[in-house]
Amino acid sequence: MLRHRTFIVTALLVSATTACTTVGPDYQPPKAGDTASSGWIEPTAIGAVDLQWWHQFGDPQLTRLVEQSMANSPDIRIAEARLAEARANRDAVAGRQLPNVNASGTATENRLSENGLLPTNNIPGLSRDYSLFDLGFDASWEIDLWGRNRRSLESANARAYAALEAKRDIQIALAGEVARSYFDLREAQATAASARQSLASNQALARLTSLRFEAGEASRLEAERAEAASEANSAALSNAEAAAAAAAYRIAALMGVAPEAIVPELRDAKPIPTSPDRILAGVRTDLLERRPDIRKAERDMAATSADIGVATADLFPRFSLFGSLGQQARSFGDLDSSNSTRFSIGPSFSWPIFSAGRIRAQIRAADARSDAALAAYEKAVNGALSDSESAINRFANAQAAAKAAKAALGRESKVFALAEQRLRAGEDDRLVLERARLSLIAATNANNAALAQEGQAAAALYKSLGGGWQ
Numbered sequence: 001m002l003r004h005r006t007f008i009v010t011a012l013l014v015s016a017t018t019a020c021t022t023v024g025p026d027y028q029p030p031k032a033g034d035t036a037s038s039g040w041i042e043p044t045a046i047g048a049v050d051l052q053w054w055h056q057f058g059d060p061q062l063t064r065l066v067e068q069s070m071a072n073s074p075d076i077r078i079a080e081a082r083l084a085e086a087r088a089n090r091d092a093v094a095g096r097q098l099p100n101v102n103a104s105g106t107a108t109e110n111r112l113s114e115n116g117l118l119p120t121n122n123i124p125g126l127s128r129d130y131s132l133f134d135l136g137f138d139a140s141w142e143i144d145l146w147g148r149n150r151r152s153l154e155s156a157n158a159r160a161y162a163a164l165e166a167k168r169d170i171q172i173a174l175a176g177e178v179a180r181s182y183f184d185l186r187e188a189q190a191t192a193a194s195a196r197q198s199l200a201s202n203q204a205l206a207r208l209t210s211l212r213f214e215a216g217e218a219s220r221l222e223a224e225r226a227e228a229a230s231e232a233n234s235a236a237l238s239n240a241e242a243a244a245a246a247a248a249y250r251i252a253a254l255m256g257v258a259p260e261a262i263v264p265e266l267r268d269a270k271p272i273p274t275s276p277d278r279i280l281a282g283v284r285t286d287l288l289e290r291r292p293d294i295r296k297a298e299r300d301m302a303a304t305s306a307d308i309g310v311a312t313a314d315l316f317p318r319f320s321l322f323g324s325l326g327q328q329a330r331s332f333g334d335l336d337s338s339n340s341t342r343f344s345i346g347p348s349f350s351w352p353i354f355s356a357g358r359i360r361a362q363i364r365a366a367d368a369r370s371d372a373a374l375a376a377y378e379k380a381v382n383g384a385l386s387d388s389e390s391a392i393n394r395f396a397n398a399q400a401a402a403k404a405a406k407a408a409l410g411r412e413s414k415v416f417a418l419a420e421q422r423l424r425a426g427e428d429d430r431l432v433l434e435r436a437r438l439s440l441i442a443a444t445n446a447n448n449a450a451l452a453q454e455g456q457a458a459a460a461l462y463k464s465l466g467g468g469w470q
Contacts, residue, residue, distance in 0.1 A: 024311075297381075315352075
């Protein structure tokens with residue numbers, strides 16, 4: 001009889017396993033060609049995108065700052081912790097597909113009631129007090145007939161990959177923010193240097209104008225204007241120094257280090273890095289496979305699609321196979337006896353016949369989350385395409401502006417050189433030279449600002465193209 005029952009249980013298990021199906025929609029990832037065309041709207045160079053783009057600026061300090069921030073930033077560590085959590089959750093879900101085995105053991109002293117189910121006082125030889133020792137193993141395994149566990153693992157796996165893409169997205173944003181702050185720092189330092197030169201020139205102009213006023217060769221208005229310009233330069237210098245300090249402290253925060261560890265080093269003024277002449281943008285459709293925010297949105301879609309199957313599986317009965325094997329005796333010394341062996345094995349099932357619509361409501365909620373994930377994916381795709389097209393346009397215009405500013409600086413340099421020659425020849429006075437110097441300093445400031453804007457536009461373009469992770 002025991003063998004017959006075992007055969008029946010085994011037959012039920014085999015037939016149930018072979019009859020497994022998976023409820024819920026089978027997820028199909030979107031194809032890039034269905035979402036965006038392959039050609040860029042803005043004119044750009046086609047070629048492989050440089051993922052470690054910060055090397056293109058030829059500034060070793062910028063490279064070091066970016067790479068150190070990748071290793072030390074709290075944002076990266078937070079993302080890594082969330083990734084580890086998502087992977088652990090995935091492993092926990094995967095464990096549900098295997099049998100669950102537990103070891104147990106008890107040693108109890110018991111007393112039966114005289115007024116209970118067994119009338120102990122009327123049964124000869126039956127003592128109210130007895131010991132009971134039990135040692136064994138229990139095992140259970142849910143037969144995944146409807147794919148509930150498979151869909152759960154599919155969802156957990158997609159969420160683990162989404163956490164990985166979230167980390168990569170933070171890496172891209174971090175590299176871009178460090179570069180932007182670095183350009184802010186170098187521009188502010190260059191502006192401060194120009195402000196010091198302007199202050200010296202304006203102070204010289206103020207002295208000369210004051211002397212001319214005293215000699216009756218200049219009006220009071222000219223003297224006051226020169227003094228006002230000198231004071232304005234003092235304010236500009238203070239603002240530039242404050243901007244430089246703020247950028248340095250911002251870089252320290254991005255790197256995840258105390259300000260004293262990096263700010264003193266950053267206070268040493270250095271030239272604004274030169275941007276690359278051109279940036280390869282790759283094929284437009286490749287952007288959807290390269291940008292982590294889009295990849296994350298796609299994995300979120302996959303997870304919510306699998307969640308529909310998990311919720312749908314709750315409509316159907318759940319079958320399990322359980323078994324228990326152990327030794328039980330009233331005396332500890334009898335535990336190793338074959339007569340103390342106990343076991344049980346058999347199938348079980350549960351079926352929520354009435355749930356007041358709760359399960360179908362959960363399915364509708366899962367459907368709604370899937371629709372929201374699809375909308376988020378479409379938003380990410382459209383935002384990425386617009387972001388990249390805008391960044392290409394901005395970089396092209398920043399290059400044109402930098403070229404014009406450089407040409408203007410060249411002209412002002414020639415004007416200043418000519419003013420020096422005329423002063424030495426006695427054809428002009430010192431006032432003309434100082435005014436030419438101020439114009440040259442203004443052109444230098446404009447050129448520095450254009451260089452910094454070009455660099456920031458380049459970093460923004462690399463970021464929009466999905467550069468910054470491997």
